[in-house]
Amino acid sequence: MVRGALWLLQVVGEGGTFTKNELRKAFPGVSQVDRRIRDLRDYGWVVHSSAEDASLLAEDQRFVKAGVAVWDPRERRQASPRKAMSSKERQAVLIRDGYMCTLCGIAGAEPYPDDAVMTAVLAVSRRSIRGADGSETEMLVTECVRCRSGRESSTVDEREVLMAARELNPGDRRRLIRWMGRGRRGSTELDRAWAAYLRTPKDRRHHIADQLRQEQ
Numbered sequence: 001m002v003r004g005a006l007w008l009l010q011v012v013g014e015g016g017t018f019t020k021n022e023l024r025k026a027f028p029g030v031s032q033v034d035r036r037i038r039d040l041r042d043y044g045w046v047v048h049s050s051a052e053d054a055s056l057l058a059e060d061q062r063f064v065k066a067g068v069a070v071w072d073p074r075e076r077r078q079a080s081p082r083k084a085m086s087s088k089e090r091q092a093v094l095i096r097d098g099y100m101c102t103l104c105g106i107a108g109a110e111p112y113p114d115d116a117v118m119t120a121v122l123a124v125s126r127r128s129i130r131g132a133d134g135s136e137t138e139m140l141v142t143e144c145v146r147c148r149s150g151r152e153s154s155t156v157d158e159r160e161v162l163m164a165a166r167e168l169n170p171g172d173r174r175r176l177i178r179w180m181g182r183g184r185r186g187s188t189e190l191d192r193a194w195a196a197y198l199r200t201p202k203d204r205r206h207h208i209a210d211q212l213r214q215e216q
């Protein structure tokens, strides 16, 4: 991709046209060189084919505009393409996170405790996580739509957080510190059981509850 980008800039030049044949000749022995040029689009490079630009012949493509400097590893990382995630990928993230928002912990379809009208809708988004060494990595996480939109219910005094944390039992306190370190909530067995319950059809839920009551 880097070589393709440099070739476009240095040989074709912005506004210039090229054919698939010229592209293949420029990169002998490189497989799928077309795809490498297409991948540049994810980094903001604009290359038009005759489908997008009627003045071009069928075999021609026009290099319209350069995008992110993909040869610079830092710029390239920052601009990492937002590829659509597959439904399989999305499903795997939801399962890993127990169908719960990794920020507020709400389960899908559960009403918000401070908003009886709204129920949670879960989405999978990309979030950058800062590691202990300061490096940033991007990962897919489950978030509810409300947390994702960044709506803050209200700001809380720092002392209130500390006070609440100090009242936790040692195990929960350690868990909280772990969540703070990761920037996302983990789930407990209890959370997972509750979230699983909420994923059952509404008309079956009372059977489940009855059964558990009898077992107690």
Ligand SMILES: [Zn+2]
Binding pocket: 101, 102, 103, 104, 105, 106, 143, 144, 145, 146, 147, 148
């Ligand atoms: Zn949330």
